[in-house]
Amino acid sequence: MANRIPPPILTVMAIAAVKICHMFVPNLSLNMNGLVLFSYLFFGLGIALLFWAGVLFKFNKTTVNPFKPEKTSTVVNGGPYRISRNPMYLGMLLVLISTAFLWPNYLAFPIIIGFVAYMTAFQIKPEEVALLAQFGPEYQKYMTRVRRWI
Template sequence: MPVVPPPVFALAAGIAQHLLAPDRPAGGARKLASAGIAVAALGLDASAVAAFRRHHTTVNPLDPARASSMVTGGAYRLTRNPMYVGMAGLLTAHAVRRGGWLTPLPAAAFVVLVDRLQIPAEEAAMEANFGEAYARYRARVSRWLPVRA
């Protein structure tokens, strides 16, 4: 199980974006676009955390075995990981706001790290806790973004 919580990865990615960004102010279009992306990402994160609270289950990514119930409604109908999608969205908003060709790279690194290090451990814990019900949910809902087959 990873020992670094994904929000720490996201914070590190945001700092890296700041360091990689050109030193010029954002124009109106970039400000507007980044604000829209950020609002959507924050809304997704907030709704996902609220759903966990309503179901009285843990939001602690370092101990997914403590999950007491499966959350499959709301944002969880569209993606199995709305909190991570929201964090990636915030990093995308920051990259748009800061500008430059290199600022998206830390956001991409965040997605890869979470996808390869964090999510597999969480999915194994969910499979152990909820068995076939989680396997059906996993088959029905995409890990990251909704896709039609």
Template sequence: MKLKVPPPLVLIVAVTMTYAAASWFPGLTFKFPGQFVLAAILFFLGLIPDVLALLTFFRKKTTVNPMTPEKSTTLVTDGIYRISRNPMYLGLLFLLVAASLYFSSFLSILIIPAFIWYLTEFQIKPEEESLKRVFGDAYEVYMKKVRRWV
């Protein structure tokens, strides 16, 4: 698999775009009561699946590097992986939504779906192909049981 951009870097780019959109187009921003509290809640909710996923990977002693899924030694299907095949990316999505609320840009309506599309096409789908090669039928069965995002 030839992945070039680590997902955390994709998040940083998307957050930077959200900040830039709010800075460059201040007329396209919004404010509402409790906005920053909601952003903080979403931020911390985004950390939960990331931490749980990392702990599960460490417990199973398999790679957490999303750039080399072919080095996976164990198919992780328990814990948070019973809910989502990609809880780390789901956590990143929550962090992006939190940043979008914090920076208040309506243009986030474009950035968030672009982030989801990019991760799905250039990270998740190639990962799935690698994991099919490594784990075969077991991964196919897992894919039928658990959704890609949620």
């Protein structure tokens, strides 16, 4: 794998960056009163998606370790995996977006975009290569039916 930083740690780092921008670059903060409810909504959706996707992996007796895709025992394609090939990463993204509503700042946008770009390039694409090598046509067919993020 190209990424050696666990995705949850990357998410926490991005959340910290959003908070730091809000605290130390206040002239780029946005006045978006009333968006705290959106923060809670995105946070709740993100955590629920992470939990649901993780439970499906456990139910299907396959690994949730992002650094060992070769230990995957099956292609999980039910539940949230019908709309996203990476619902765990999507859940992490929703949690990150929730912080942008909680601490609105123009610099949150490039942090979020950077998170998506980094995860795609260094985590998701290498996982896809490994899963294609392991599951071949089954995973290729899944890739044509379901988008990478949403």
